Amino acid sequence: MLEVRGVSRRFGGLEALVGVDLVAQAGQVVAVIGPNGSGKTTLLNVISGVLTPDAGTVRWEGRDITGWPPHRVAHLGIGRTFQRPRIMETMTVRENIGLGFLFRARGLPVPQAMAMAQEVGEEVGLGDRLDVPAGDLTYIDQKRLELARALAGDPRLLLLDEWLAGLTEGELQVGLELLRRLRAQGKAVVLVEHVMSAVRAIADRVVVLHAGRKILEGEPEEVLKHPEVVATYLGQDTGC
Amino acid sequence: MAGSGTWVAVLLDGLILGGVYALIALGLNLQYAVAMILNLAYGELVMLGALLTYTLYTAGRLSPLVSLLAVAVVAGGVSAAAYLAGLRRVFRMDRREAEVAMLLLTFALLFLLQSSALMLWGAELRHYTFWGEPVFLLGHPFSTNRLVAAAGAFLLSGALYGILRWSSLGRVLRGMADNPRAAQLVGVEVERYRLVAFGIGGMLAGASGTLLSMFWSFSPTAGIDVTVRALVVIVLGGIGSVVGSLTAGLLLGVAESVVSAVWDPALRLTVNFAVLTGILLWRPRGLFGWRT
Amino acid sequence: MADVRERGESIAWAAYFLGMLVLLTAPRWGSAYLVGFCVELLSYMALVTAWTMFSGPTRYFSLATAAFFGIGTYVTVYLGGRIPVLACVAVAAALAYLVASVVGLATLRLSGLYFVMFTFGLSEFLRQFVLWFEGRLFRKVGRIVSVPFSDLDLYYALWGITAVLLLSAFLLRRSRLGYALRAIGEDELAAAHAGVNVSRVKIGVFAATASAMAVVGAILAPRWAYVLPDMAFDPTRSFQVVLMAMLGGIRHSYGPLLGTIPLLLLYEWLYARYPYPFMFVLGLLLAVLILYAPGGVSGMMEGILQRAEERRQEAMRIRAEELGHVESGEG
Numbered sequence: 001m002l003e004v005r006g007v008s009r010r011f012g013g014l015e016a017l018v019g020v021d022l023v024a025q026a027g028q029v030v031a032v033i034g035p036n037g038s039g040k041t042t043l044l045n046v047i048s049g050v051l052t053p054d055a056g057t058v059r060w061e062g063r064d065i066t067g068w069p070p071h072r073v074a075h076l077g078i079g080r081t082f083q084r085p086r087i088m089e090t091m092t093v094r095e096n097i098g099l100g101f102l103f104r105a106r107g108l109p110v111p112q113a114m115a116m117a118q119e120v121g122e123e124v125g126l127g128d129r130l131d132v133p134a135g136d137l138t139y140i141d142q143k144r145l146e147l148a149r150a151l152a153g154d155p156r157l158l159l160l161d162e163w164l165a166g167l168t169e170g171e172l173q174v175g176l177e178l179l180r181r182l183r184a185q186g187k188a189v190v191l192v193e194h195v196m197s198a199v200r201a202i203a204d205r206v207v208v209l210h211a212g213r214k215i216l217e218g219e220p221e222e223v224l225k226h227p228e229v230v231a232t233y234l235g236q237d238t239g240c
Numbered sequence: 241m242a243g244s245g246t247w248v249a250v251l252l253d254g255l256i257l258g259g260v261y262a263l264i265a266l267g268l269n270l271q272y273a274v275a276m277i278l279n280l281a282y283g284e285l286v287m288l289g290a291l292l293t294y295t296l297y298t299a300g301r302l303s304p305l306v307s308l309l310a311v312a313v314v315a316g317g318v319s320a321a322a323y324l325a326g327l328r329r330v331f332r333m334d335r336r337e338a339e340v341a342m343l344l345l346t347f348a349l350l351f352l353l354q355s356s357a358l359m360l361w362g363a364e365l366r367h368y369t370f371w372g373e374p375v376f377l378l379g380h381p382f383s384t385n386r387l388v389a390a391a392g393a394f395l396l397s398g399a400l401y402g403i404l405r406w407s408s409l410g411r412v413l414r415g416m417a418d419n420p421r422a423a424q425l426v427g428v429e430v431e432r433y434r435l436v437a438f439g440i441g442g443m444l445a446g447a448s449g450t451l452l453s454m455f456w457s458f459s460p461t462a463g464i465d466v467t468v469r470a471l472v473v474i475v476l477g478g479i480g481s482v483v484g485s486l487t488a489g490l491l492l493g494v495a496e497s498v499v500s501a502v503w504d505p506a507l508r509l510t511v512n513f514a515v516l517t518g519i520l521l522w523r524p525r526g527l528f529g530w531r532t
Numbered sequence: 533m534a535d536v537r538e539r540g541e542s543i544a545w546a547a548y549f550l551g552m553l554v555l556l557t558a559p560r561w562g563s564a565y566l567v568g569f570c571v572e573l574l575s576y577m578a579l580v581t582a583w584t585m586f587s588g589p590t591r592y593f594s595l596a597t598a599a600f601f602g603i604g605t606y607v608t609v610y611l612g613g614r615i616p617v618l619a620c621v622a623v624a625a626a627l628a629y630l631v632a633s634v635v636g637l638a639t640l641r642l643s644g645l646y647f648v649m650f651t652f653g654l655s656e657f658l659r660q661f662v663l664w665f666e667g668r669l670f671r672k673v674g675r676i677v678s679v680p681f682s683d684l685d686l687y688y689a690l691w692g693i694t695a696v697l698l699l700s701a702f703l704l705r706r707s708r709l710g711y712a713l714r715a716i717g718e719d720e721l722a723a724a725h726a727g728v729n730v731s732r733v734k735i736g737v738f739a740a741t742a743s744a745m746a747v748v749g750a751i752l753a754p755r756w757a758y759v760l761p762d763m764a765f766d767p768t769r770s771f772q773v774v775l776m777a778m779l780g781g782i783r784h785s786y787g788p789l790l791g792t793i794p795l796l797l798l799y800e801w802l803y804a805r806y807p808y809p810f811m812f813v814l815g816l817l818l819a820v821l822i823l824y825a826p827g828g829v830s831g832m833m834e835g836i837l838q839r840a841e842e843r844r845q846e847a848m849r850i851r852a853e854e855l856g857h858v859e860s861g862e863g
Contacts, residue, residue, distance in 0.1 A: 088722070345818075347595065348822070372639045
């Protein structure tokens with residue numbers, strides 16, 4: 001279980017996060033929504049260890065991991081994707097996924113890691129392109145690759161930053177199906193999203209951020225109908 | 241050590257030296273903060289300035305104060321030429337290649353400039369005497385040339401500060417240093433102003449070479465030493481900050497002066513390096529800067 | 533496409549290992565001049581390989597080769613009369629490891645620019661420090677080197693470290709550490725999130741390669757009759773190593789070594805008579821390389837081979853189409 005309590009972080013004069021709380025249980029999808037600049041990515045950065053909060057704590061499976069560097073957080077079973085897919089362009093698809101197997105807490109030897117990478121690659125639909133340099137993939141495939149790498153680390157918590165953005169309707173359904181499967185496997189997912197239809201379809205709980213503060217939390221149906229949320233999001237719904 | 245009198249002398253000497261260091265660093269700072277080029281060959285431009293001044297003085301009987309402008313223009317010209325001939329291509333490369341390319345190109349420039357200087361002047365250490373008579377400051381003797389050099393450094397630094405703060409050119413340059421992408425969006429011809437900034441930085445290098453040559457010995461191989469010092473000043477004072485460079489330059493000058501008096505003049509660069517290591521371990525953004 | 537590259541790699545590495553075997557036997561049949569050239573070649577092969585192992589994949593370009601080489605040189609010069617040279621080598625390796633670790637700790641957690649700045653100044657700083665040290669403690673500027681180490685022993689020791697480095701570089705490519713380094717070079721943040729301890733890998737590998745460079749310096753020291761800080765910490769050595777690597781091309785593991793022989797030949801041809809023009813040519817060469825052929829020789833060769841392969845496959849495709857038409861009774 002992920003427990004974020006009272007996390008605050010500022011950059012110079014800008015208060016990016018102010019006293020944010022968040023809880024994510026195993027087998028649960030928590031969506032984090034809010035207008036641009038509301039602190040969603042900063043929140044993920046604090047959880048995954050890219051940033052240290054000025055105040056507050058992050059606890060995972062009972063352990064205080066506040067301020068732990070990303071590789072230690074990863075070793076505890078937390079995987080992450082980024083707004084812009086961060087993949088190793090000159091390495092092949094197989095090698096990219098293999099990184100997740102090589103460097104997890106109990107890393108596999110190279111031949112095994114690459115073999116397992118093949119399996120995962122086939123699962124996410126990249127099986128026919130395993131030896132292609134990752135830089136040659138389409139945007140969508142790069143997103144899939146990034147998730148595959150994160151999954152290779154055998155995470156129990158996934159932090160996804162706008163992973164469903166820019167997808168066609170068909171691709172969106174495939175993506176949602178994948179997330180449902182992960183949830184069924186008992187993984188916790190924190191999903192930062194703009195795509196409201198996806199949030200409606202899959203989130204168990206929704207947290208709304210605005211200017212660094214949590215202004216609302218609850219079931220998707222109530223939250224998305226709430227006047228404040230509608231007002232904040234007027235014109236920002238990128239459901240297409 | 242003797243009484244407080246000597247400490248005053250050491251302090252003043254440090255401030256004098258520091259003033260010149262500050263000016264040297266300003267040019268490098270300008271090239272890095274605005275033109276986004278960390279010029280590893282910067283010290284070579286300073287040495288070029290010193291050597292040109294030397295030749296104009298010994299062969300042409302031209303006072304350094306008179307040749308300062310000409311030397312600055314030549315140094316600026318060399319910088320501009322280097323920019324146009326190759327450095328500007330760096331900005332068309334993708335980010336990772338660009339960083340590497342910029343450093344290697346300026347590294348190459350270092351060798352091009354140093355070898356040219358060696359071919360023209362040879363490797364010996366040179367110096368000349370100009371206004372060497374002592375002047376008394378607070379009861380301590382300082383050679384006139386040092387004081388004039390320091391005064392020149394403060395004047396030029398002040399002029400640069402003024403230009404950056406109050407002229408329209410300065411506004412553009414500062415905007416580019418603050419936020420290059422925004423500057424581009426607003427319609428600034430970023431390419432042209434980078435060239436200008438790089439050229440002005442080169443001019444400052446040449447001018448500080450002239451001032452330096454008035455009281456220090458110099459040679460084509462002493463450039464790296466100067467570049468390292470300038471780097472320490474801008475890391476300490478913060479990249480992009482004129483006030484930072486001034487403060488850091490003065491601090492460094494005083495630190496060197498103290499070490500030189502208490503221990504050994506040959507340990508000056510060690511002081512630089514100790515300061516650099518300390519800053520990087522403790523506070524990499526420097527005292528005033530905002531960019532790492 | 534990938535197998536073209538892999539074939540090229542295998543051929544290159546096989547050639548290198550064969551070359552090393554030839555070099556091993558050189559003292560038996562070579563002239564004194566040739567053996568001297570082989571010593572230079574081996575030492576630069578070692579330095580370039582060590583440099584590339586870290587700076588190649590991570591793109592943190594170290595300009596400190598001369599600094600670590602010089603440390604090795606001076607360790608032997610100081611201690612070589614009293615303890616066996618191989619012990620000096622161990623001391624040099626340890627000392628360089630320590631210095632590099634401090635440098636790494638100070639700079640590798642920040643952007644690559646600080647690393648370059650620091651390594652750039654390191655040789656100069658050490659040169660001045662040793663100069664001061666010699667002057668203050670020993671009232672000397674240069675030293676006469678008298679270390680008991682036969683030419684043959686020196687050659688084999690040098691061959692040994694070069695062989696170790698080449699083998700390490702070869703094994704690194706497909707090793708876990710190799711992948712870590714490449715991942716760091718591509719995207720440090722992503723690498724960290726995949727579980728790579730980025731700082732430890734960077735500092736550790738940098739320090740290890742620095743040790744290797746010091747070992748080379750320590751082994752070569754007895755060759756010099758007289759040594760000055762200027763010579764041991766000569767910045768041109770750092771430059772030459774970088775230039776050789778870039779000339780050969782750092783995009784492929786076998787690339788950098790290709791640059792060693794051409795530049796050494798250039799050195800032999802120019803340096804003795806025209807040292808300053810030699811420096812100028814080096815600078816010009818690097819500039820031209822960066823601007824027009826950043827992949828170096830190996831990059832260009834790879835490009836040519838790849839285009840040839842593409843043309844071949846295109847031709848095959850066209851023929852297959854034509855055959856298809858004929859068979860179905862068209863055309």
